[in-house]
Amino acid sequence: MNRLLVSLLAAVDALVTVAVGVGVVLAPVTLVWVFGIGGDADWAALWPAAATIWQLGHFAPVAVALPAELVALAGLPAKGADFTVSLAPTALAVITAFSAWRSGARAARAGAWLTGVLAGTVAVAVLSTIIALTGRADVAAVDLLAAVAGPALVFAVPAVLGAIVRAWSDGDDGLVDALSERLPDDVQNAVDAGVRGVAIAVAVIVGLGAVILAVLFFIRGGEVIALTQAAQTDLVGVVVLALGSILYLPTLVLWFAGFAVGPGFAIGTGTAVSPAGTSLGVVPGIPVLGVLPDSTSPWLLLLALVVVGAGALAGAVARGSLLVGSPTDAEPLRPRLVALTVLVLGAGLVVAVLSWAAQGAIGPGRLAQVGPEPWSIALLAAVEIGVGAAVVLFSPRGEDSLDREGRHADADEADSDREPAAPAAAASRREPAGQASPDEFPTAPLD
Numbered sequence: 001m002n003r004l005l006v007s008l009l010a011a012v013d014a015l016v017t018v019a020v021g022v023g024v025v026l027a028p029v030t031l032v033w034v035f036g037i038g039g040d041a042d043w044a045a046l047w048p049a050a051a052t053i054w055q056l057g058h059f060a061p062v063a064v065a066l067p068a069e070l071v072a073l074a075g076l077p078a079k080g081a082d083f084t085v086s087l088a089p090t091a092l093a094v095i096t097a098f099s100a101w102r103s104g105a106r107a108a109r110a111g112a113w114l115t116g117v118l119a120g121t122v123a124v125a126v127l128s129t130i131i132a133l134t135g136r137a138d139v140a141a142v143d144l145l146a147a148v149a150g151p152a153l154v155f156a157v158p159a160v161l162g163a164i165v166r167a168w169s170d171g172d173d174g175l176v177d178a179l180s181e182r183l184p185d186d187v188q189n190a191v192d193a194g195v196r197g198v199a200i201a202v203a204v205i206v207g208l209g210a211v212i213l214a215v216l217f218f219i220r221g222g223e224v225i226a227l228t229q230a231a232q233t234d235l236v237g238v239v240v241l242a243l244g245s246i247l248y249l250p251t252l253v254l255w256f257a258g259f260a261v262g263p264g265f266a267i268g269t270g271t272a273v274s275p276a277g278t279s280l281g282v283v284p285g286i287p288v289l290g291v292l293p294d295s296t297s298p299w300l301l302l303l304a305l306v307v308v309g310a311g312a313l314a315g316a317v318a319r320g321s322l323l324v325g326s327p328t329d330a331e332p333l334r335p336r337l338v339a340l341t342v343l344v345l346g347a348g349l350v351v352a353v354l355s356w357a358a359q360g361a362i363g364p365g366r367l368a369q370v371g372p373e374p375w376s377i378a379l380l381a382a383v384e385i386g387v388g389a390a391v392v393l394f395s396p397r398g399e400d401s402l403d404r405e406g407r408h409a410d411a412d413e414a415d416s417d418r419e420p421a422a423p424a425a426a427a428s429r430r431e432p433a434g435q436a437s438p439d440e441f442p443t444a445p446l447d
Helices: 003-040 043-056 067-073 089-107 114-136 144-170 175-182 185-219 219-230 235-247 251-260 288-293 298-322 334-358 376-396 398-418 419-429
Strands: 062-065 083-087 138-144 271-276 277-278
Touching: 003 089, 003 114, 003 144, 003 175, 003 235, 043 062, 043 114, 043 144, 089 114, 089 144, 089 235, 089 251, 138 175, 138 277, 144 175, 185 219, 185 251, 185 288, 185 334, 185 376, 219 288, 219 334, 235 251, 235 277, 235 288, 251 271, 251 298, 251 334, 251 376, 298 334, 298 376, 334 376
Parallel strands: none
Antiparallel strands: 062 083, 062 138, 271 277
């Protein structure tokens, strides 16, 4: 396909992606302005509010400076008037990343993935610049560089990954093919197997976090309702809280994924929520935080075994992808080592990125540290996944043992068949040389 056409299509993808993300925020904010504030609403602040939320959802920190009147009315300390909010509502980033992945894959299928990714990223950067310049707010300010770089990176990284995966699978007559041609076939297969393992392991960890969160919602739903009632909000306020909780739902899932891995997460400096123990202190009165457990049991440390099991499952899938030819053929060591390396490093890197996306600040003071610690989560996840995958990748295959037993049985049968023939052979060797055996001539009958 023509590169210009690919660029135009990628730019359209970027435009649709940004429009959908902004619309997801702008629609409920408009309803709040209409039904919540009514005739006293400052309509000039509607667009800056929506733009700021969208930028925060793409990891652009928001510097909040509360007016002195509001600080005095709320009874807040003077040092709490200025703070930074950087904990992102990651549902907005998920929308952008998913669309970017598909855009990159389409560009690779068209044969010009690099052109498509660059065009889409530039389009997102241009649109983000327009949003940042037109959506400035005095109370909540976003740095222009972060407001542009955040959405552009959230689009560019998944687009590149989607394009490379597609080009590696289908070929691109370019950079990816040049790289793959330099690798032996067994290494290429091992890389493919390792990447499949990474996807499976990360999916299981994130799914485990979602299951834990769902169970806590079921167990501690009363606390969530009580905090909502304590906020004394009207119907519009309840809707706003619910929508905010939905936008932060992927963030909470990633928190409890870190909980399953082991280190857990923090709700403020000096706090911890982990299977080994929970120390919360004063928790902000946000209704969705009512799911946080007051205490934990050491038995929950067994959740790490599920992560090890995820590594074993990923290793099984990777090993199955490596098996070619007859199941009785010997397995070479190098592909399994390569697959394990790709699986461990890839899973650790992905978990680190996801953990980073789920941490940040939600207020002044101790609330400047909320969420998981990325590198500790990534390191422990890589170890647990690596242990499970290594056990499966390097354990003896069932077919090998059965085949060895079958060969031993065949050898025994062959030996037993040869044993009766040994005396006859010895007798034949004892015949005098040059004399015929009596069996070679018929015996004449006696008269």
